[in-house]
Amino acid sequence: MPVPAGAGRPVWQHRSTRARLAGWFGWLMFVALFVLCWQVMTKDTIWSFVLDAPQQAADIGSRMVPPRWSYLDRLWWPLWDTLNIATLGTLLGTVIAVPVAFLAAGNTTPSRLALRPLALLVIASSRSINSLIWALLLVTIIGPGVLAGIVAIGFRSIGFVGKLLYEAIEEIDAGAVEAIEATGASRWQVIDYAIVPQILPAFAGIAVFRWDINVREATVLGLVGAGGIGLQLQASLNVLAWPQVTMIFLLILATVVLSELISAKVRHAII
């Protein structure tokens, strides 16, 4: 905006003085907040540990290579468990998420006042809590093992799949619903013939996407005892067997990259 400056000539400036002052004040507040947070966060930090981090890094790095390739033989079975946790967990999550999504979507929910907020709360709680925390909780209830991992992954997936699915349901073309309703179809028939065909590709995409994320998350669930390759990781870390840790990291990396490739291919084929 043009602002009159000296010599009677208007000079073009991007913002008015007031907007600039407000901007500066905002940045000042932001920097102050950052400094405050930094001080609070680091008040118990032992700086000598931080300063010798390069040596530590070099030390750990030298212990980590070469990876212990022979350890790979003992990792296949945990890897199979990990993949099962991811797949069965995704299955459990989606099976629960579908009805929740239909209850949460504004155009399909049977009751806007009671069931919709409840379904949204379920989605929000499931989304807020990381699968590792679900696992922490479930291990103390179900006991350590693959089952706790499956349920943890399943619980975390409800929110993710439910949220994306209910948004997909809300975006459907209402014309198809009206057309099916006009034939005298019942509520379930409307869902079956008007809604499901419209959301099925999105649903398949969401499920595969979540599966890919779940493979990633399942690899570390063992850290809290919920089965899979993370158990081996925890065991190796506990005895500081860094060559084994490297081996596990490499295997996790390969698995994650592979599952991402598969999921990208499948989603590309569907959508």
Next chain:
Amino acid sequence: MSGAIARHWRRKPLLIASRPLRWALYGGALVYLAVAVSSVHVNWLRLYDGLPRGWRFVQGFLAPNFLARWEDILIGFQESLTMTVTATAVGILLAIPVGLGAARNISPLPVYLVCRFIIAAARALQEIIVAILFVAMFGFGPFAGFLTLSFTTIGFLAKLLAEDIEDIDEAQAEAIRATGAGWWQLVNYAIQPQVMPRLIGIGLYRIDINFRESAVIGIVGAGGIGATLNTAMERYEYDSAAAILMVIIAIVMLCEYGSGHIRRRLL
């Protein structure tokens, strides 16, 4: 068919058109399911033993105890929140140059490759594994958590920013170039106005993610509320654990609501 009215209508398959492929997929899925389920060992006795504990957790949720460990909870959240703020700020600050470098349309090939490598490295391993390494190097506490979150923020933000820059409207960049602008001026006048709204949106989303992750990395010793939660669970203090979880859920929902509000106002 012609002439007579078809009496039967067979519904078309919804997703996979080829019949053999469909049945093969169904069959394969069934076989996998059978094998996978049978390989899951469930200790039913342990499960039965755990049921009262599960019930106690539900009770804990109905009557959360915020007071018994309020000092630990307060310190935990203080660490988590400060970690989130500092890590997001530093992460965004470092992600911007990396993101600019990783956009093929404005950076030379060597810079592009280096920046893409940084992004790939930061995205390859999940937060918790990065946290394990940083805790081993920098010692226990929120500083390791701060480094973890900053590092993963760089990968996430720089990738999305680079993709966004590659998708910009070239006409504007062309117009600025035609005025004889240098590289910095190009970035400042042609690219920054186009990607800023989305950068703000992604940044706000990342605050949300960083807070959620800060609740997890404490499990491996990187400070924050995760450590408090882990302790509460290990002591079977489900009422305190439920209180912590409820505060986490409340903060996440507040973050989501707040960032949605800011995004609606800014964009």
